[in-house]
Amino acid sequence: MTTNKLTLGNPVYPVMFAIGGVHLLNDSLQSVIPAMFPILERDLGLTFTQLGLIAFALNMVASVLQPVVGYLSDRKPRPYTLPIGMTFSLIGIAGLAFAPAYWLIILSVMLLGLGSAIFHPEGSRVSYMAAGTKRGLSQSIYQVGGNTGQALAPLISAYILWPLGQKGAAIFILVAALAIFMLLRISAWYKEELVQEKLNKRKRVILSTMENLTKKQVGIALTLLLTVIFARSFYVANITGFYIFYIIEKYSVEITTGQLFIFLFLVLGAAGTFFGGPIADKIGRKNVIVISQVVPIPLCILLPHVPLGVAIVLLGLIGFFIMLSFSVTVVYAQELVPSKIGTMAGLTVGLAFGMGAIGAVAIGILMDSVGVYQTMLIVSFIPLIGLTCLGLPRDQKIVAVQ
Template identity: 60%
Template sequence: MNNSVEKINNPIYPIMIAIAVAHLINDTMQAVIPAMFPIFKSDLGLTFTQIGLISFVLNIFASALQPVVGFVSDKKPMPYALPIGMISSFIGIAIIAFTTQYWVILIAVLFLGFGSAIFHPEGSRVSFMAAGSKRGLAQSIYQVGGNSGQALAPLISAYIFSVFGQRGAAMVLVVAAIGIVVLSKIATWYKQRLEQERLAKKKRVLVSTLPPLTKNQVGIALTLLFTIIFARSFYTTNITSFYVFYLMDHYDVSLRIGQILIFSFMAFGVVGTFFGGSLSDRIGRKNVILLSVVVPMPFCLALPYVPLWAAMIFLVIIGTLIMISFSVTVVYAQELVPSKIGTMAGLTTGFAFGMGAIGAMVIGVLMDHKGIDFTMMVVSLLPLLLLVAFFLPKDKPSSAV
């Protein structure tokens, strides 16, 4: 990956794609955990609360560390942290494939959380460095990799764990080894690019599409943005980790059929993520965020009450539209604070992990104490919080900057 002859400002598509592939592998390993929830419940006899705690430990650890990694890398980039993070995740998967002890599972997900915390801010930085003028597109390609990895969770559950059980997680180790090699190559390019920028005396700085804002206005905008991320992450965690139990209980479908329906939600979320970034380059970040709020709202509110055939359609619509803003919120945060690319990437993705962690814990407790139907009805109201998007500062399309 020697790109020393390329101009610093030009988009570098091979690197965009390579870091997206690495993101896919990283998040596939993360997806092993929710994919194993039905196995944990049936084979190990875990409660919904214990399952929620596993997700909580995984995501809250990643959440807490991501902003720290982003802040440190803003001051001193760490190219070779990328393969180190993947090695940590490799260790976590290796442990979880062969243990039946609950406390060992919790230790294993700490390794996975650490690997994720290292990867995401630095991966987002690589995407930014390779983007040139295509920031929205680059972030979308990067996030499509991650969301594709997460979307594999129900398929892994339906076609690997249902056949091989918990030991099936070992199959992911082969993919993890490939990821370590890919990230080692990217780290070499990353180091060379930093040297090019140093020799050219050109520090890469993001040009914001937002108007000049005071510190107070930036603080308010970030609060609104985090509220959006909170509601979206809490809601999508419910669908990806727990809605399969509702499908089996309420509609009497098999685990495999339920996981395929969850996959449809996540797969169309990947489609939305891909188009969201490039669309935001053309019509503005806020407009895309509003699109992801207004259109899916009635479908989210109605989902617990519709027949199975309608639920199948609603999952596709919600997945596509609610995730269209996934990469856009990261770029929007970076443009609010353009001097802190890694920190903002760490805060937004880390906050999303954290809210997913808290969401999993709360949903697990609710399902144990209030029942599956009640929990689904309560969570369906969460997207109403997304309406705060109307108060975000208006930005310009990238082409107008």
């Protein structure tokens, strides 16, 4: 069978790496929130319910607003919304560091969520614009920056916030300021690209690697893809938020040791995110999504039943493979609806935030109802839902313009 080839321009690597670096800074700001939970419980006497509501406020604001921001930017791109959004995050992290009351903490994390909601779809658009033929690689560089920032949460908690207390979060005001400086430079490039498009009376490449699909087929494919994202986000929320309690109960390890296991999961997840994009550029988006969903299933089911040494190995493998498709699902959605790059980025990444928030609440309720061990057994079968990826349409190859 002959494979059709699409033509795109060459990648702009400095912009690809710069926006990925800012994504790392942005998500390290967000990782301060869960990292601060032990400090807020110790210093302000907050309950677990109140801590859960803090996480819910952050993720739901980021989740709900991302598709809205993406839709608005598709209608009229506004390059300088990137540093403006990061300014909200700077105000939010400053408020978190010095807030004396619970309601001010909630307000601060909502500002962080607003900054994240503005950054993610616009940042993904910049990554897409700079990608050329390397859409998978570019999105991987972008997303691995974010995942690396998230992976820092256990280290931030142990080495910055625990010794310095709530005010230790003020250090991250400098992180936000650095991100704003970088975004001003990126936004200047973004604006110039838009000017060149207007002068040349051309539009940004919107070629899709999909076969000609009807609106109904696109709708079905998006539904299947969002189901995959639901399964992945739900399971990841379980590991990052609640698996620590299982480790402590089953293996009798210290909290600090258990946090290192979660860090391993997150770091190898970031590695999977990075490699997923380039692999998808070579073997196809759908193939990587299928691998990412099928391989972890037996590993997830085995995880609650094995000794500690084996559990560590399984945890690392699950993290790598389940996150292999993180950046790929974003690109796949963008190519399903190539005229709505920002909307699709906001929808897919925003859904990941939203499902993480809802998953955390659901798992917490389940854990209170049936216990830690039974909850881990039930959640271990969640990845089976991801088998819906088998129904996704295949994508084509792309090549550079000679």
